[in-house]
Amino acid sequence: MGRKLNFAEKPKKGPGKKAKKQPAPKFSKKLLPSHETAEDKKLSHRQKQRAAKREQRKQKHLNAHAKQKLKQQLKRQKKYQSDESSQEEEDNSENEVESMQSDEEIQEKTLKKGFKAAAAAVTQKKKAPVEESDSEEQDAEESDDSEMMRDDFGESEEEEEKSSIKRKRDILADSDEESDDQEDANDEEESEQETSDEDSDAEMKMPIEKASKKLKKRKEEDDKLAEEELQLNIADRETTDHTEMFDVDKVLNLQEIQQRITDVAAVLNDFTFNRDPSRSRAEYLEVLKKDLCTYYSYNEFFMEKLMDIFAISDLLQFLEASEVQRPLTLRTNTLKTRRRDLAQALINRGVNLDPIGKWSKVGLVVYSSQVPLGATPEYLAGHYIIQGGSSMLPVMALAPQENERILDMCAAPGGKSTHIAAIMKNTGVLFSNDVNKDRIHAIVGNFHRLGIVNSVVTCVNGVDYKKFIGGFDRVLLDAPCTGSGVISKDESVKTSKTQVDIQRCYNLQRKLILSAIDCLSAKSKTGGYLVYSTCSILPEENEWVIDYALKKRNVRLVPTGLEFGEEGFTSYQDKRYHPSMKLTKRYYPHKHNLDGFFVAKLQKFSDEIPKNVDVEEEENEDETEEVDDGKKKKKIDKRDWFQKDLQELNEKKKPVDDKRKQNYVTNVFEKPVKKEKSQTNGKKVDSTSKPTPSKKQKKMTNEVQKQTTSNGLKDNNSVESTPSKKQMNGNQKTMTPPKSSGKKKKKFRNE
Amino acid sequence: MKRLSDEQTKIFFEKLTKYIGSNVKLLLDRPDGTYCFREMKNRVYYMSERILKLAENLSEDHLIAVGTCFGKFTKSNKFLLHITALNYLAPYAQYKVWIKESAEQQFLYGNHVNKAGLGRITENTPQHQGVIVLSMSDIPLGFGVTAKSTQDCKLADPLVTVCFHQADIGEYLRSEDTLV
Numbered sequence: 001m002g003r004k005l006n007f008a009e010k011p012k013k014g015p016g017k018k019a020k021k022q023p024a025p026k027f028s029k030k031l032l033p034s035h036e037t038a039e040d041k042k043l044s045h046r047q048k049q050r051a052a053k054r055e056q057r058k059q060k061h062l063n064a065h066a067k068q069k070l071k072q073q074l075k076r077q078k079k080y081q082s083d084e085s086s087q088e089e090e091d092n093s094e095n096e097v098e099s100m101q102s103d104e105e106i107q108e109k110t111l112k113k114g115f116k117a118a119a120a121a122v123t124q125k126k127k128a129p130v131e132e133s134d135s136e137e138q139d140a141e142e143s144d145d146s147e148m149m150r151d152d153f154g155e156s157e158e159e160e161e162k163s164s165i166k167r168k169r170d171i172l173a174d175s176d177e178e179s180d181d182q183e184d185a186n187d188e189e190e191s192e193q194e195t196s197d198e199d200s201d202a203e204m205k206m207p208i209e210k211a212s213k214k215l216k217k218r219k220e221e222d223d224k225l226a227e228e229e230l231q232l233n234i235a236d237r238e239t240t241d242h243t244e245m246f247d248v249d250k251v252l253n254l255q256e257i258q259q260r261i262t263d264v265a266a267v268l269n270d271f272t273f274n275r276d277p278s279r280s281r282a283e284y285l286e287v288l289k290k291d292l293c294t295y296y297s298y299n300e301f302f303m304e305k306l307m308d309i310f311a312i313s314d315l316l317q318f319l320e321a322s323e324v325q326r327p328l329t330l331r332t333n334t335l336k337t338r339r340r341d342l343a344q345a346l347i348n349r350g351v352n353l354d355p356i357g358k359w360s361k362v363g364l365v366v367y368s369s370q371v372p373l374g375a376t377p378e379y380l381a382g383h384y385i386i387q388g389g390s391s392m393l394p395v396m397a398l399a400p401q402e403n404e405r406i407l408d409m410c411a412a413p414g415g416k417s418t419h420i421a422a423i424m425k426n427t428g429v430l431f432s433n434d435v436n437k438d439r440i441h442a443i444v445g446n447f448h449r450l451g452i453v454n455s456v457v458t459c460v461n462g463v464d465y466k467k468f469i470g471g472f473d474r475v476l477l478d479a480p481c482t483g484s485g486v487i488s489k490d491e492s493v494k495t496s497k498t499q500v501d502i503q504r505c506y507n508l509q510r511k512l513i514l515s516a517i518d519c520l521s522a523k524s525k526t527g528g529y530l531v532y533s534t535c536s537i538l539p540e541e542n543e544w545v546i547d548y549a550l551k552k553r554n555v556r557l558v559p560t561g562l563e564f565g566e567e568g569f570t571s572y573q574d575k576r577y578h579p580s581m582k583l584t585k586r587y588y589p590h591k592h593n594l595d596g597f598f599v600a601k602l603q604k605f606s607d608e609i610p611k612n613v614d615v616e617e618e619e620n621e622d623e624t625e626e627v628d629d630g631k632k633k634k635k636i637d638k639r640d641w642f643q644k645d646l647q648e649l650n651e652k653k654k655p656v657d658d659k660r661k662q663n664y665v666t667n668v669f670e671k672p673v674k675k676e677k678s679q680t681n682g683k684k685v686d687s688t689s690k691p692t693p694s695k696k697q698k699k700m701t702n703e704v705q706k707q708t709t710s711n712g713l714k715d716n717n718s719v720e721s722t723p724s725k726k727q728m729n730g731n732q733k734t735m736t737p738p739k740s741s742g743k744k745k746k747k748f749r750n751e
Numbered sequence: 752m753k754r755l756s757d758e759q760t761k762i763f764f765e766k767l768t769k770y771i772g773s774n775v776k777l778l779l780d781r782p783d784g785t786y787c788f789r790e791m792k793n794r795v796y797y798m799s800e801r802i803l804k805l806a807e808n809l810s811e812d813h814l815i816a817v818g819t820c821f822g823k824f825t826k827s828n829k830f831l832l833h834i835t836a837l838n839y840l841a842p843y844a845q846y847k848v849w850i851k852e853s854a855e856q857q858f859l860y861g862n863h864v865n866k867a868g869l870g871r872i873t874e875n876t877p878q879h880q881g882v883i884v885l886s887m888s889d890i891p892l893g894f895g896v897t898a899k900s901t902q903d904c905k906l907a908d909p910l911v912t913v914c915f916h917q918a919d920i921g922e923y924l925r926s927e928d929t930l931v
Contacts, residue, residue, distance in 0.1 A: 380859060441927055444930065445930055448819065448931075449923045453799075454799070455816075456805065456806045456809075456818075457814070457816040459813055460813045
């Protein structure tokens with residue numbers, strides 16, 4: 001029916017519509033300003049008056065200007081009277097406008113050599129003193145014979161060496177007309193000399209070759225000069241910068257601040273070479289910190305933390321990368337489809353995507369999309385889930401096996417959980433837990449959408465999970481954290497975090513990790529593994545927590561099985577972590593183009609809980625309680641009669657326990673850790689009056705209260721009070737002198 | 752976690768058979784272990800016995816969901832199938848309706864399927880029969896009830912509703928909080 005349409009694209013003819021050039025606009029004659037008529041117009045009376053006034057004012061101004069100039073000239077004359085050689089220069093400057101003067105001076109400096117040579121020539125008749133010429137060669141020259149210089153450096157062989165220097169001068173003094181002639185003459189001489197030097201070669205050479213050689217030489221010297229000049233310029237700039245760098249109070253725009261950041265960073269990169277000797281490194285860092293805070297809008301505390309973690313160059317990269325969103329990534333749900341099919345289906349919908357990389361077989365990166373990826377039929381049918389690339393790493397490290405019992409302790413919104421279930425192929429049992437009831441709906445929704453049937457979704461505080469169920473083969477703990485690795489997702493981290501927030505986080509993380517380890521079964525044939533991950537890059541929330549777990553439970557670090565990523569820190573500031581900490585992995589936005597992430601894999605080798613843990617744990621709890629405000633404690637104390645009774649009971653028991661506990665000597669490593677905590681706690685009580693309600697508070701007792709009050713005293717340098725406090729608490733820990741000294745040190749640092 | 756009472760069992764299975772007919776048996780007798788239905792907070796969950804045993808360690812306060820949720824008993828003691836049951840309904844379905852790509856989006860926003868959007872339909876589908884709605888590329892999109900039999904469909908106007916909407920996978924976005 002009808003002709004077949006030809007859908008093949010026609011070849012383009014000529015430039016497209018948009019490529020056409022727009023002709024110059026045409027204006028009607030009325031619009032065009034008519035110059036002649038404007039001039040011819042007669043001025044009104046008032047206008048004439050005004051014009052006359054203007055003229056007068058101008059005249060006045062000029063007169064004043066001239067007077068000022070005269071004065072200045074006089075002054076200058078006085079100044080220069082001692083200097084004979086500058087007479088000529090003065091004459092010149094008389095004619096020049098004032099504003100030019102500074103320029104002239106600069107020029108003078110740069111042309112120093114050339115100018116001086118000329119000046120010397122002029123003043124020769126006067127037999128002027130030669131001291132002013134700074135170049136040594138020139139001194140030598142003039143002592144030899146002053147006439148020589150005028151004669152274009154005659155044929156004497158000594159001059160040969162100096163000819164090159166001479167030429168340098170000539171090039172610099174570009175205004176000289178003679179220079180060219182001179183140069184040519186020099187060159188000729190030079191070439192002659194060469195020929196005489198190497199007779200045998202010269203015979204073989206063609207005139208062209210000679211010419212080329214000459215050119216080459218000239219070029220080399222030009223280059224050399226250019227380089228010298230460059231070096232000079234750099235040196236100049238550096239010296240000026242240093243003075244400007246340090247007036248922090250000066251208000252700058254962002255561009256200037258950025259310039260200063262790069263400048264300071266450059267200085268810090270090679271500090272011994274670039275530094276201004278009168279400034280210390282700390283001063284430079286202070287300036288840099290302030291600038292970075294204003295430029296990227298961080299608060300100073302958080303910036304300080306970052307500066308502790310990264311080297312300067314890394315830091316800049318990190319900050320820059322944190323401003324940029326990571327690419328959107330998808331994870332294929334292998335329960336329902338394959339990656340290739342999914343990619344095809346999405347490409348058909350106008351999505352531009354690629355596999356995420358070699359390390360994942362289920363990830364896809366989306367570059368651009370014409371449809372909302374969270375609402376395509378494929379998404380709703382559960383063929384994929386939108387998940388950050390870094391979120392796949394902990395699950396890959398966990399390496400779940402089929403028919404295992406696995407726990408995801410902080411699961412919401414279920415991205416990692418669904419990944420685990422997909423790898424298990426819907427066999428075994430997956431427990432997904434989260435404390436937050438509102439977020440749990442997301443887990444349930446995602447599970448059903450993705451067709452996961454082997455799951456139990458629970459809403460329990462992870463700290464108490466072992467009370468309900470244990471004996472898991474693998475546990476994934478993606479702990480709640482400050483989110484310092486995902487600044488690009490949530491910018492509020494930049495300004496909102498303080499030491500208290502970080503402390504709150506790692507206290508919770510420590511509790512969670514112990515609970516997670518307790519849920520594990522060391523007897524499991526295939527597992528007994530815990531993967532701990534956070535989206536934070538702060539060592540307090542990562543290595544320190546792991547280190548804590550290593551001490552408290554029978555676990556060891558094992559390789560994560562992830563191919564890439566930075567090694568974890570084995571030391572950070574004054575803290576030393578377990579050497580196996582390098583088996584953990586860190587990910588940074590600027591290095592891996594993933595969110596900042598930390599992954600550690602632990603294996604539990606015994607279900608037993610190390611015995612000395614009990615003692616220390618009690619102490620730890622006490623310390624965390626110290627975080628809270630005194631007022632709050634009192635309140636609770638009044639009400640909690642039940643706790644009081646319990647306390648009394650405990651007191652009766654304690655004398656018996658004391659002897660037993662004395663046998664255990666506490667870990668040396670533990671002490672600085674605790675001190676740090678209590679110290680910061682003490683600080684916090686002073687600074688922030690916000691109480692942090694916690695369950696432990698309920699355990700508060702009279703004694704602990706006393707302890708905290710004595711703790712307050714302790715801050716006023718009464719270190720002796722601590723042992724008595726400890727005795728009161730019933731915890732028989734030997735107080736060693738180093739401990740108290742360590743405390744003092746910390747205090748100073750804090751101050 | 753309770754077993755379904757006899758009455759509940761009756762109501763529940765009657766509803767299921769509307770969609771998957773005698774295939775209900777296949778849900779209970781499975782080669783990979785025994786599976787069962789349990790009721791929790793008026794909702795019916797379908798899970799393996801192995802999972803059930805472990806889940807019983809936790810009280811109902813702490814349990815949010817176990818296995819797959821099929822739906823809930825309403826206050827008037829009828830059973831309401833949820834979209835979450837689609838995972839099990841789709842493979843066992845007796846009668847299916849395929850809809851065109853142009854009508855896909857409409858159905859996913861909760862609209863009925865009209866004749867214009869109808870791509871294919873199982874032969875001999877009676878009127879008021881529970882059907883599974885699929886896209887042309889065989890992705891299950893939801894379920895509903897036929898408004899017209901296959902025969903009537905052939906003669907119907909393009910704008911006449913062919914299949915009433917009951918549940919669709921768009922609900923995962925629209926009503927995430929009320930799903931379970």
